[in-house]
Amino acid sequence: MNKLAPVAVAAVCVLAAQESPRPKNTYHSSGGASAQPRLVSPEVNPDRTIAFRLRAPQAAQVTLLFSGSKPMTKDSAGVWTATVGPLEPEIYQYNFVVDGVRILDPSNPNLKNGRALDASIVEVPGSPPRFDELQPVPHGALGIRSYISTPLKKPRKLYVYTPPQYDSEPSRRFPVLYLRHGSGDNEENWSTTGRAGVILDNLIAQHKAVPMIIVMPNGDTDGTWAGGSSPEGIEMLGKELFTDIIPMIARTYRVMPGRENRAITGLSMGGGQAFTIGLKHLDLFAWVGEFSSGLVSDTDFKLEKHLPGFLDRPSEVNQKLRLLFLSCGTDDPRYPGQLDLADTLKQHGIKYVWYPTPGVHEWKVWRHALAEFAQKVFQEAHR
Numbered sequence: 001m002n003k004l005a006p007v008a009v010a011a012v013c014v015l016a017a018q019e020s021p022r023p024k025n026t027y028h029s030s031g032g033a034s035a036q037p038r039l040v041s042p043e044v045n046p047d048r049t050i051a052f053r054l055r056a057p058q059a060a061q062v063t064l065l066f067s068g069s070k071p072m073t074k075d076s077a078g079v080w081t082a083t084v085g086p087l088e089p090e091i092y093q094y095n096f097v098v099d100g101v102r103i104l105d106p107s108n109p110n111l112k113n114g115r116a117l118d119a120s121i122v123e124v125p126g127s128p129p130r131f132d133e134l135q136p137v138p139h140g141a142l143g144i145r146s147y148i149s150t151p152l153k154k155p156r157k158l159y160v161y162t163p164p165q166y167d168s169e170p171s172r173r174f175p176v177l178y179l180r181h182g183s184g185d186n187e188e189n190w191s192t193t194g195r196a197g198v199i200l201d202n203l204i205a206q207h208k209a210v211p212m213i214i215v216m217p218n219g220d221t222d223g224t225w226a227g228g229s230s231p232e233g234i235e236m237l238g239k240e241l242f243t244d245i246i247p248m249i250a251r252t253y254r255v256m257p258g259r260e261n262r263a264i265t266g267l268s269m270g271g272g273q274a275f276t277i278g279l280k281h282l283d284l285f286a287w288v289g290e291f292s293s294g295l296v297s298d299t300d301f302k303l304e305k306h307l308p309g310f311l312d313r314p315s316e317v318n319q320k321l322r323l324l325f326l327s328c329g330t331d332d333p334r335y336p337g338q339l340d341l342a343d344t345l346k347q348h349g350i351k352y353v354w355y356p357t358p359g360v361h362e363w364k365v366w367r368h369a370l371a372e373f374a375q376k377v378f379q380e381a382h383r
Contacts, residue, residue, distance in 0.1 A: 089126030180266025265289030297337025
């Protein structure tokens with residue numbers, strides 16, 4: 001066998017490649033004169049108006065969904081435009097409707113997501129900055145933990161906020177708030193849409209809140225309404241919390257032990273979970289809240305059915321509970337039901353804090369509720 005044959009073949013291939021004509025270089029890094037300019041949308045103007053733009057030259061009709069429906073106008077380049085405002089400093093959601101199809105803003109990477117991509121987000125900054133706006137203060141950290149749920153027998157994730165002091169004071173231990181999301185959302189939303197970490201950073205810097213760890217788990221067992229709102233679903237989520245989540249947090253983070261250092265609250269679906277799980281387990285939680293819970297607002301809700309014996313022992317409940325916090329938007333259809341719940345608690349001598357805030361069933365309301373709740377929890381225990 002001729003051992004030089006492969007070398008000879010390789011040499012022939014190299015010569016053939018050298019003799020082949022090289023293709024002409026036509027690449028232009030600038031994209032060339034025909035490249036379309038980048039579309040800016042949304043554009044927040046100094047007067048707090050917002051311009052929205054969408055390039056859709058073939059569309060017959062485009063509408064902006066932003067606190068109602070607003071027609072957009074098309075220019076000669078096929079760009080549709082609408083302007084709203086001036087607006088109060090706040091975080092807003094919007095969509096486009098193109099020939100009857102609702103879409104996200106393709107020029108905007110800021111999204112309200114959860115189990116699905118729901119809306120685009122635009123923020124109008126405040127002066128001074130809003131309570132839920134990033135400010136020049138020490139910032140905490142956000143981590144993601146994975147685990148296998150024992151009752152659900154599948155992988156799950158949760159988000160964990162640690163305050164700035166967690167890193168700057170390595171020998172210090174911290175109380176823990178378990179914060180639950182609403183239907184259609186997931187473990188990510190309290191950090192992204194809800195700005196939980198930003199709110200706490202600002203409150204801690206102002207000495208209005210105790211530095212705390214916030215644990216934000218997934219509040220759905222299977223992505224259905226029943227998986228997060230039915231008695232069976234809530235029972236399963238409670239088992240996961242006690243079997244997997246609380247022990248994992250205790251093993252992994254520097255947490256203060258005991259019920260005095262443990263709080264639970266949530267919004268909407270998660271509010272019903274927090275209310276029932278927390279009040280059933282006052283041996284584990286001294287601070288319980290709910291924001292805009294549909295469960296406790298329902299006309300058919302019977303507190304004694306979900307919490308047997310709770311109303312019959314007000315002295316014991318008041319002695320164990322450092323805080324029972326109720327909150328709802330004043331324009332939310334759930335508002336009357338929240339007042340009914342408050343009346344029931346009052347009639348039975350159970351102490352609570354009621355915090356109504358302007359708005360409907362929306363994140364604006366829940367960010368305010370969290371800020372108020374965070375200023376009350378752990379304060380007595382950490383003076």
